[in-house]
Amino acid sequence: MANFLLTPDVMKYKFRVEDSRPVVLFDRDNTLIHDEGNSNNVEKFEWLRGVEKIFSSSKINDIQIWVITNQSKTLEKDDGLIKLRSFNRFLCLRAEADFGVHISGVISCIHPQSAGCKCRKPGLLMLETVKKMCSRQFLGFVGDKESDFLAAKDFGIPGLDIIKLLYGSAFEDWLTGCL
Numbered sequence: 001m002a003n004f005l006l007t008p009d010v011m012k013y014k015f016r017v018e019d020s021r022p023v024v025l026f027d028r029d030n031t032l033i034h035d036e037g038n039s040n041n042v043e044k045f046e047w048l049r050g051v052e053k054i055f056s057s058s059k060i061n062d063i064q065i066w067v068i069t070n071q072s073k074t075l076e077k078d079d080g081l082i083k084l085r086s087f088n089r090f091l092c093l094r095a096e097a098d099f100g101v102h103i104s105g106v107i108s109c110i111h112p113q114s115a116g117c118k119c120r121k122p123g124l125l126m127l128e129t130v131k132k133m134c135s136r137q138f139l140g141f142v143g144d145k146e147s148d149f150l151a152a153k154d155f156g157i158p159g160l161d162i163i164k165l166l167y168g169s170a171f172e173d174w175l176t177g178c179l
């Protein structure tokens with residue numbers, strides 16, 4: 001079975017000076033961006049409305065952002081892996097370009113649900129990988145699905161519903177309350 005996928009950004013991270021900022025984990029599809037059914041098509045890239053407030057608070061409060069995503073359809077197509085890698089890279093570039101936010105890394109589980117891997121959320125392998133790379137304070141996991149909240153619970157951190165956070169100053173209030 002192929003390993004889960006790390007972006008080149010994560011590979012660089014291993015050689016960087018340790019980042020001491022606290023970490024917030026984010027799901028990708030329908031948390032940061034609109035999901036068109038795991039298409040990983042950069043031409044359809046679209047931020048979720050309101051996500052700019054989340055990024056702005058992340059910047060003001062100086063936290064590390066890591067993205068943890070299940071991409072179970074990746075291996076169904078020959079170019080699936082290439083498209084996923086490009087899309088994740090594009091996501092990081094757009095975050096820098098649109099909001100001036102650096103995403104520390106994107107980790108994807110590429111296995112179908114039937115594979116029974118340990119990385120697919122609510123499995124914890126991807127979250128534990130981030131912990132190995134930066135043994136910092138983990139504030140929470142922002143997602144939209146039960147699998148995100150379950151993973152957060154098993155990891156021992158708060159799971160936060162993106163929909164609730166997109167209204168008003170909920171994310172900012174939560175974040176400043178943590179720090």
Ligand SMILES: [Zn+2]
Pocket residue numbers: 004109110111117118119120
């Ligand atoms: Zn997996």
